[in-house]
Amino acid sequence: MKSFIEYMAVELHLEDPKSDYPNICAGTDRYAMYKVGPVLSVSHGMGMPSISIMLHELFKLLHHANCTDVTILRIGTSGGIGLESGTVVITKQSVDATFMPKFEQVILGKTVVRSTDLDTDLAEKLLQCSKELKQFHTVIADTMCTMDFYEGQARLDGAFCSYTEKDKQDYLAKAYASGVRNIEMESLVFAAMCKLSGLKAAVVCVTLLDRQKGDQVSDSHEVLHNLELRPQILVGYFIKSQLGSSGKI
Amino acid sequence: MKSFIEYMAVELHLEDPKSDYPNICAGTDRYAMYKVGPVLSVSHGMGMPSISIMLHELFKLLHHANCTDVTILRIGTSGGIGLESGTVVITKQSVDATFMPKFEQVILGKTVVRSTDLDTDLAEKLLQCSKELKQFHTVIADTMCTMDFYEGQARLDGAFCSYTEKDKQDYLAKAYASGVRNIEMESLVFAAMCKLSGLKAAVVCVTLLDRQKGDQVSDSHEVLHNLELRPQILVGYFIKSQLGSSGKI
Numbered sequence: 001m002k003s004f005i006e007y008m009a010v011e012l013h014l015e016d017p018k019s020d021y022p023n024i025c026a027g028t029d030r031y032a033m034y035k036v037g038p039v040l041s042v043s044h045g046m047g048m049p050s051i052s053i054m055l056h057e058l059f060k061l062l063h064h065a066n067c068t069d070v071t072i073l074r075i076g077t078s079g080g081i082g083l084e085s086g087t088v089v090i091t092k093q094s095v096d097a098t099f100m101p102k103f104e105q106v107i108l109g110k111t112v113v114r115s116t117d118l119d120t121d122l123a124e125k126l127l128q129c130s131k132e133l134k135q136f137h138t139v140i141a142d143t144m145c146t147m148d149f150y151e152g153q154a155r156l157d158g159a160f161c162s163y164t165e166k167d168k169q170d171y172l173a174k175a176y177a178s179g180v181r182n183i184e185m186e187s188l189v190f191a192a193m194c195k196l197s198g199l200k201a202a203v204v205c206v207t208l209l210d211r212q213k214g215d216q217v218s219d220s221h222e223v224l225h226n227l228e229l230r231p232q233i234l235v236g237y238f239i240k241s242q243l244g245s246s247g248k249i
Numbered sequence: 250m251k252s253f254i255e256y257m258a259v260e261l262h263l264e265d266p267k268s269d270y271p272n273i274c275a276g277t278d279r280y281a282m283y284k285v286g287p288v289l290s291v292s293h294g295m296g297m298p299s300i301s302i303m304l305h306e307l308f309k310l311l312h313h314a315n316c317t318d319v320t321i322l323r324i325g326t327s328g329g330i331g332l333e334s335g336t337v338v339i340t341k342q343s344v345d346a347t348f349m350p351k352f353e354q355v356i357l358g359k360t361v362v363r364s365t366d367l368d369t370d371l372a373e374k375l376l377q378c379s380k381e382l383k384q385f386h387t388v389i390a391d392t393m394c395t396m397d398f399y400e401g402q403a404r405l406d407g408a409f410c411s412y413t414e415k416d417k418q419d420y421l422a423k424a425y426a427s428g429v430r431n432i433e434m435e436s437l438v439f440a441a442m443c444k445l446s447g448l449k450a451a452v453v454c455v456t457l458l459d460r461q462k463g464d465q466v467s468d469s470h471e472v473l474h475n476l477e478l479r480p481q482i483l484v485g486y487f488i489k490s491q492l493g494s495s496g497k498i
Contacts (some may be wrong), residue, residue: 030295046279047298049434053398059408097355106346107400108412108420149302151356159308160445163357171357185298196409 001041004075004232005034011236012037012243030054039239044074048147048189055193071122071200071242074190075231078143078182079153080207081172085219086227088136088234090123091143091203092179094187097152099144099178103192116191119200126202129238136230141181143203145188153183155215172212182207204231250290253324253481254283260485261286261492279303288488293323297396297438304442320371320449320491323439324480327392327431328402329456330421334468335476337385337483339372340392340452341428343436346401348393348427352441365440368449375451378487385479390430392452394437402432404464421461431456453480 002021009015014037024033025042031054033042042058044051051074062070080087093101094116103114123140130138150158154168175183187203194201206227208217217224251270258264263286273282274291280303282291291307293300300323311319329336342350343365352363372389379387399407403417424432436452443450455476457466466473 045294045296045299046302047294047296049296049396049398049401050294050299052396053295056399056408063408098358105400106396108403108416109347109423147298147301147355149298150305151354152298154357159305159312159442167357174358193408 001032001043002034004041004236005036005039007232008039008041008236008239009036011240012039030057038243044186046149047185048145051186052189052193055190059193059197059199071202072194073201073235073238074186074203074205075235076184076186076203076205077208077228078184078205079209079211080182081176081180081211083139083181083207083210084137085207085209085217086136086230087181087207088130088138088230089143089182089205089207090126090138090140091118091187091191091205092120092123092140093118093142094145094191094203095142095178095180096188097144097146099142099175099180101142103188105189105192114192115195116188117195118191118202122200122202126204126234126238129241130234133234133237135233138234139181142179143187143205144175144180144183146183146185149185153211157215169212176212183211204235206230250281250292251283253290253485254285254288256481257288257290257485257488258285260489261288279306287492293435295398296434297394300435301438301442304439308442308446308448320451321443322450322484322487323435323452323454324484325433325435325452325454326457326477327433327454328458328460329431330425330429330460332388332430332456332459333386334456334458334466335385335479336430336456337379337387337479338392338431338454338456339375339387339389340367340436340440340454341369341372341389342367342391343394343440343452344391344427344429345437346393346395348391348424348429350391352437354438354441363441364444365437366444367440367451371449371451375453375483375487378490379483382483382486384482387483388430391428392436392454393424393429393432395432395434398434402460406464418461425461432460453484455479 005021021034031043044054095101101116103116105112105114127138127140146152154171182205184205254270270283280292293303344350350365352365354361354363376389395401403420431454433454
């Protein structure tokens, strides 16, 4: 998250060689937060419970800071389905492990179903940015969000595995047929909470492998690091263009 | 996790003034891992998806390292119900937000229900250790594990809240009546995965507040830090006594 703020400081010409960017949330180990100009960058840990804690507290912060016209973007990595590794996926709809666009939130022991709609215009604007950048392939597609990285994503290499390679391939084929092109672990609650808050939101994740071809990333650390930068480059370009057109920088 | 290993090094007389304890998993940002003698200490992030990733990878590591007679202990903090803050709770059963002792794992889009039984003998041994230590009050009771820190635990101070103080109190009273004395976010999948692996497991969490009296901790940082050390002290005493009696140190 700090590296994203350092990157944005350069992109927005806000860098100050004398200044460091402190972790604003250094008093907690829940997450780290950095800021430059109008850009806030926050870590969220792995999985929906972890990101939901951060979002509750971020929304309260934004409210008390009287922030308006907020856009919230999750950037990260994911497993792809039927895509060349390195493809960037802008999420059209976040769906659960049964390919349904809904998030089930348990409140007082009762399940409440929440919508996971994301902002269509924002997704299109991000896709347009990628076309202008011409650095990597980007698609708009559905993202599957799971509670578990191994059994929940049909991996064969976890500590437990009660299914076959064929079962895995059948499941991934069904996901593909339903429109899913990548899998991660946070977008469902992210989309639900942003929707409930009325914030414009998007999910931008690069795929590190094609899950139909395997379960483990095989690229070198250097290649992976370069792939991981792609969502940052795309979102950085978008932020710069938005702030420029709004006269905020 | 590093501080626990530094603490155990002193307790087990294995400290070396010249040596530091490196993070064995420095190559990943998923979690941190430290080791001294036969004790491994691993961070797990917040929530069930996060701890499940670590456990899958830890179990594979223990298997390939030919480790035998492994005991696995989760130590952490929690919200209490009807207990004075600072009470240590050794989990009897981990239950979900409907007070049922079951973990629902989604595999290939289908829900599989797993048992969350923990080791009764181990819990009793830990309670006995607390009696010998005589430093703080410890109980064996049920622990509720939730997917969400705010709405999932009936807090009134999240970004969203669709219920009243009375609804919250009614829910917590029901939890208390069912045997629940504390609430956290990892024990359900921890218990299920340890059970499936045949590992002896226990959950030892200190309560930082009584949720029937409020939603936010009010103690000073210094007091909270001292409370947070209690599970470490109890588990450290237990490990020392076990290793001593087995002739391993």
